[in-house]
Amino acid sequence: MMPTVVKKRSVVVAGHRTSVSLERAFWEALRDLSQLHSKTINQLVSEIDAARDGNLSSAIRVYILGQARAGILPRTADGTAAAVAGDGAAAPEADKSEATVTAAG
Numbered sequence: 001m002m003p004t005v006v007k008k009r010s011v012v013v014a015g016h017r018t019s020v021s022l023e024r025a026f027w028e029a030l031r032d033l034s035q036l037h038s039k040t041i042n043q044l045v046s047e048i049d050a051a052r053d054g055n056l057s058s059a060i061r062v063y064i065l066g067q068a069r070a071g072i073l074p075r076t077a078d079g080t081a082a083a084v085a086g087d088g089a090a091a092p093e094a095d096k097s098e099a100t101v102t103a104a105g
């Protein structure tokens with residue numbers, strides 16, 4: 001099982017830098033979904049932000065859960081969503097193609 005260490009990163013939402021705290025598995029899932037949808041993490045987070053009612057970190061987790069339930073996240077051999085299940089891949093500290101997403105703390 002993957003540790004539940006929360007990682008805080010900066011993202012740009014609607015032109016403003018903000019911090020988001022998510023567990024490693026959720027950062028990995030967000031990265032996977034952004035690549036799958038041919039968007040940057042910032043673009044995907046901006047879309048989630050525009051549709052949310054509450055906390056941004058919670059809205060991201062709910063979005064990822066919805067995508068996993070819909071079968072959109074890649075699957076592992078045991079049928080679980082790869083990033084949410086913790087496929088063993090190292091978490092990216094900062095996506096090199098996305099300079100505005102940075103690791104913090």
